Amino acid sequence: MGILKVEDLKAYYMTDVYGIKRTVRAVDGVSIEINENEIFGIAGESSCGKTTLMKVLSGAVKSPLTVVGGKALYSFGDGSLDILSLQEDELRKIRWKSISCILQGSMSVLNPVRRIYKTFRDFVEAHQKIEKKRDFMRRMRDHLGELGLPREVLKAYPHHLSGGMKQRVTIALATIFKPNVIIADEPTTALDVIVQRGVLQLLREIQKEQKNTIILVTHDMAVHANIADRIAIMYAGRIVEEAKASDIFENSLHPYTQHLIDSLPMIGDKSHRISIPGAPPNLADPPNGCGFHPRCSSVMGICREEVPPLIEVGDRHRVACFLVSKESGDGK
């Protein structure tokens, strides 16, 4: 049973300044199903709509972002609820308790003039009453202890901590209520490799322990290789390939996925590597047909006219490319 089912979700940025209308199709027909107890990776370049998708999924839709169509159904045990139809006060109830977020610049979440435990208290108080301060402090210390973080950090100010420690403190903050779904949007992008490893290990341990679902967004395929169970590749607001991590790395079918993996250098291998030619499309004025066709090396006539459908080619392996749909014969 999937914990999250997204159906044909469309979310556009619509602006109207002095009569000039502009529509940026950041999420353009995304359908995914995410299981309970898994780490689901979403990969793609910047400006492919990853962050917008996460905004919609966490219920943080603010103008000019508008949800044009589709559904995002969560099921937390008792029936399913569409996050797009909830009112603000209903959203407040599930935020942080059922769905929490870890963002890229989450070091800046911590208030620089308040000690860490006060920030923790602010977050907890927003959702439940704190009866006794001592019990609360014990609970926080236990929580940090479980995650292997030193207890002294509760009394520290954010500037006392290193970047990696701050990021792990925000992870601790995001997991206080043991949420069912954790949305991590580029949680390690600004960090160096050692800290990145520490943060990712922490995420993986939390997932093992609490058995919740983590949606991990990052453009770094090497991170996905290390941590994700299933991976979806996003390009120009659409999912172009989705499969188990092993299929993505060993049996990828979309030319974009292959490019993403092949462009990464490795220690011990000095062979020449090239990045994908061209630049990601402008989503305010996307190319006709397949979004990737101007950069694709195996482009065909049909790619310029029609959008390839996302078809199932194997065990939960879906791909949107005419190269594949042609081979499988039906083209649907």
Added chain:
Amino acid sequence: MVNSEKLLSVKDITKVFSIGGLLTGTRLTAVNEVYFEMGSANPEIFTLAGESGSGKTTLARLILHDIELTHGSIFYRGTDVTRIKNRKERMGFMQRVQPIFQNPFETFNPLKRVDTYLYATAVNYGIAKSGESTDGVVDDALRSVGLSLQEVQGRYPHELSGGQLQRVSVARALIPRPSLLIADEPVSMVDASLRMSIVNLFKELKETSGVSIIYITHDLATAYYISDRIAIMLRGNFVEMGPVEKVLSEPLHPYTKILKESVPKPVLGEKWKDKIELSTLEAKEFARVGCKFAGRCPSVMDICKKEDPKNFLVDERTVKCHLYAKQFKNSIL
């Protein structure tokens, strides 16, 4: 002059920052007696690698003479950079040694056209007189990074992608025809998929234009890909320095080993197994007596906590670690 054959020689430079007030303040040694040389016979790419807070950027700013040294000296082709006083010499040095910064979106003023930077650089360094001759200079520089004046002219930073902007940033640095580029994390803000285009550009510049590059990064995979020599920095110290194949294929210093292991590989089935220690408080580690890595090192010994290790010459490289003290007693540098 002894150093005239060297492009750059950095001799035991140290930078101490004072933090806080007179009584409560602390001193932080951001760069501690760093020594390295770059030859001028063959252009090379020299990588400075290490985690954040290891002093990489401070070292780069010291070489650019952006901040003052506490002690030590830096020679560029035999002249002491730290003693440059007059404007003419300073301009001469700046023309030869050019920086490239980390975030291309912050390098350029969003309200200014990108090409104005290129024209201003050409005129300020006297490469071209203002007028039509400048167009040629700017176009040449842009062509060497795979762009053209046509693509860039009249455009604002938001109209170009991160990768394109970083190329413009490199083109600007190339206009004064430098012999050394100092690139501080040039690809960390660029998408993984576009990263290789910038990295390949550096390789090409070295091979075709003979420009030497100091490449600062925490990404060991790209460092291995392009550089000739590498220095691993930790809390202001060079802990290991040598040819990149040696240092990264068979690392000797425990820190280099951990750093190498932590690079995620785009291959399945090579997940990390053992946990690693992270530093909690940065200031604590800087103030540590003895080896700065002793708090996190898996093979820590008693001596590490008391004495700062010396540099030992082991297998074509220098290693600053007590583990090699006995075996390589005679090769102290």
